[in-house]
Amino acid sequence: MRVFVAGGTGVIGRRIVRQLVGRGHEVVGLARGADKQDLIRRLGGTPVGGDLFDAASLAPAMAGCDVAVRAATSIPTKSRTRRSDFAMNDRIRTEGTRAMLRAASDARVPAYVHESIVWAVGPPDGTPFDEDAPPRPGADVRATLAGERIAREEGARHGIDTAILRCGTIYSADAAHTRTIGERLARRALPVIGDGSALWSMIHADDVAGAFVTATERPRSGVWHIVDDRPARVGELFEDLARRLGAAPPRRVPTWLAMLIGGSLTVQILTTSFPTSSARFRRDFGWRPRFPTTREGLDQVLDAWREEGFPRRRR
Numbered sequence: 001m002r003v004f005v006a007g008g009t010g011v012i013g014r015r016i017v018r019q020l021v022g023r024g025h026e027v028v029g030l031a032r033g034a035d036k037q038d039l040i041r042r043l044g045g046t047p048v049g050g051d052l053f054d055a056a057s058l059a060p061a062m063a064g065c066d067v068a069v070r071a072a073t074s075i076p077t078k079s080r081t082r083r084s085d086f087a088m089n090d091r092i093r094t095e096g097t098r099a100m101l102r103a104a105s106d107a108r109v110p111a112y113v114h115e116s117i118v119w120a121v122g123p124p125d126g127t128p129f130d131e132d133a134p135p136r137p138g139a140d141v142r143a144t145l146a147g148e149r150i151a152r153e154e155g156a157r158h159g160i161d162t163a164i165l166r167c168g169t170i171y172s173a174d175a176a177h178t179r180t181i182g183e184r185l186a187r188r189a190l191p192v193i194g195d196g197s198a199l200w201s202m203i204h205a206d207d208v209a210g211a212f213v214t215a216t217e218r219p220r221s222g223v224w225h226i227v228d229d230r231p232a233r234v235g236e237l238f239e240d241l242a243r244r245l246g247a248a249p250p251r252r253v254p255t256w257l258a259m260l261i262g263g264s265l266t267v268q269i270l271t272t273s274f275p276t277s278s279a280r281f282r283r284d285f286g287w288r289p290r291f292p293t294t295r296e297g298l299d300q301v302l303d304a305w306r307e308e309g310f311p312r313r314r315r
Helices: 011-022 034-042 055-062 083-106 139-158 176-186 205-217 234-244 255-262 264-271 279-285 294-308
Strands: 002-006 026-030 046-048 067-070 111-117 161-167 169-171 202-204 222-226
Touching: 002 011, 002 055, 011 026, 011 205, 026 055, 034 046, 055 083, 067 083, 067 205, 083 111, 083 139, 111 139, 111 205, 139 161, 161 205, 169 205, 169 294, 176 234, 176 294, 202 205, 202 294, 205 222, 205 279, 222 279, 234 294, 255 264
Parallel strands: 002 026, 002 067, 026 046, 067 111, 111 161, 161 222, 169 202
Antiparallel strands: none
16 A cells, blocks of 8 residues: 555654554655655655645645544644644644545545544543543543544545544653653653643553554544553553652642642643553454553653663652
């Protein structure tokens, strides 16, 4: 297969390109700038220019491709984030999605794979849910839901098989958010908010990429959740990682104090539950995660960090 990948230089995209090439596929990676173009080449792909928001520039790059994949994101990495910090990510999920599907139609690409997040849907009480759960309210998921709607509608209008993969909280040794959590826990600068009972459905970046490759090789339309086998409680997760890092247990702070220190959006992220499963994707594609729980996944993360000497100890 010949596959077009937008976002091929990111944490997930690099893995998608590498795995696709390893399975014998030809990969065309959207890349702007010499450094990103060189990275695509090192991963075994062919870099192409273009503007993610301009369908006319994307269509020639997609020529001859069997599938187009949008793995591009722009997630802010600041410790205290505001809703406005997600403006570019929102634009990628909406305008970028529309441009990619128009380009795919012009280039006669028959299939498209779309990145999304599991917490865009689900009940407000934090009980388990599946792909058919209602959308969550709030501005933080509005663009994500709009991007999914654009993907479904434009895919149907152009006759393109459209797979929407909603991912859980992604972690890996090289992911900025995982590294930030590790650094702050090592300094005892990341507290557990309240009782730490929020349940997160998580997934290692290697397994996310494997799911995208699986969906690419077997194109079909639908929505699927990509998570590991067991949701993790935030308090237990932070305590386990701190222990593995040889750090003191994280402090516990009340919600009102966390709001003053980290802001409402950060508190919302750290206290929202989204327990779900990948049962539908397993059934439909025969996929299994390499890291079934965060325990196995963090073993791999900590091994990589030890080799790197991360996080560095303060003197």
